[in-house]
Amino acid sequence: MTTILITLYNKLCYWIPGFRKLSRKWMYQAMGHYIKQDDWKFMNYGYACLIGSENPAALDQMDDENRLSYQLYNHLVAEIELADKHVLEVGSGRGGGASMIKKYHKPKKMVGLDFSRAAIKLCKRNHVADGLEFIEGDAENIPFDAESFDVVINVESSHCYSSMKTFLNEVKKVLKPGGHFLFTDFRKPYEIDELERLIFASGLEVITKREITLNVLKALDEDHDRRMQTIVQHVPKPFISQFYEFAGVRDSIIYRQLEAGEMLYLSYSMRKAF
Numbered sequence: 001m002t003t004i005l006i007t008l009y010n011k012l013c014y015w016i017p018g019f020r021k022l023s024r025k026w027m028y029q030a031m032g033h034y035i036k037q038d039d040w041k042f043m044n045y046g047y048a049c050l051i052g053s054e055n056p057a058a059l060d061q062m063d064d065e066n067r068l069s070y071q072l073y074n075h076l077v078a079e080i081e082l083a084d085k086h087v088l089e090v091g092s093g094r095g096g097g098a099s100m101i102k103k104y105h106k107p108k109k110m111v112g113l114d115f116s117r118a119a120i121k122l123c124k125r126n127h128v129a130d131g132l133e134f135i136e137g138d139a140e141n142i143p144f145d146a147e148s149f150d151v152v153i154n155v156e157s158s159h160c161y162s163s164m165k166t167f168l169n170e171v172k173k174v175l176k177p178g179g180h181f182l183f184t185d186f187r188k189p190y191e192i193d194e195l196e197r198l199i200f201a202s203g204l205e206v207i208t209k210r211e212i213t214l215n216v217l218k219a220l221d222e223d224h225d226r227r228m229q230t231i232v233q234h235v236p237k238p239f240i241s242q243f244y245e246f247a248g249v250r251d252s253i254i255y256r257q258l259e260a261g262e263m264l265y266l267s268y269s270m271r272k273a274f
């Protein structure tokens, strides 16, 4: 039954972008409001290093439990110097990414933006550091002046937006000339041509593109038991099966789609021209 409802919901989201955006806003609001666990800091599928390809991020022991989720950020920023820069994350969720980027990459200013007021409230309570801010706002109407940031980061959030074209134009607006846009999310294979057409039309230049589906699947495998345990402990009973889907545990629809190549996880590094 859950599978049928989720498939129907996904179809509605695909065909009606306004419904997708509103329903996700409602969902993230509800999650921030009802599940206040301070130690739940990330909401992404994670990134595991494949053997022999790259080294895991060097982290303090206290951050190790969030390693896989943080590595989805770290693989994006690994080749960009963030020290002393002004960095914006759009769709910052529960703030773990913005806060760990601030801690490990030391930008001068790190701003997390999210349209869920409840998530922003949690972030303001749980992540306090000099130069780290969280602000409520919409990815499709970014509330900052033109050319305010050196780097914009966007992790597993854009699939919720009603217009990728509007979002890309907003990113381009707030980036300084020569600034970087670091972007990662999942898409169905048939959606990728359109995504890349929009990126090209935005004028942002793609510097690197990677398909990281195997890294994400490996992370979901490694994190499976922890995810199951957390859901059973913290999620109200009537929502548990929907949460298994949301969390991408083994046998969830998204896990099976990633495994079958019916969903791909991509990452891009882009630059705004000087």
Ligand SMILES: C[S@@+](CC[C@H](N)C(=O)[O-])C[C@H]1O[C@@H](n2cnc3c(N)ncnc32)[C@H](O)[C@@H]1O
Residues within 6 Å of the ligand: 021, 024, 025, 028, 041, 042, 043, 044, 090, 091, 092, 093, 094, 095, 096, 097, 113, 114, 115, 116, 119, 137, 138, 139, 140, 154, 155, 156, 157, 160, 161
């Ligand atoms: C799957 S979560 C990822 C959160 C975070 N990036 C992470 O990796 O933990 C997606 C986030 O995007 C936010 N989001 C979705 N649509 C948005 C929009 N139009 N404007 C701002 N934030 C949005 C949601 O509220 C949610 O916090």
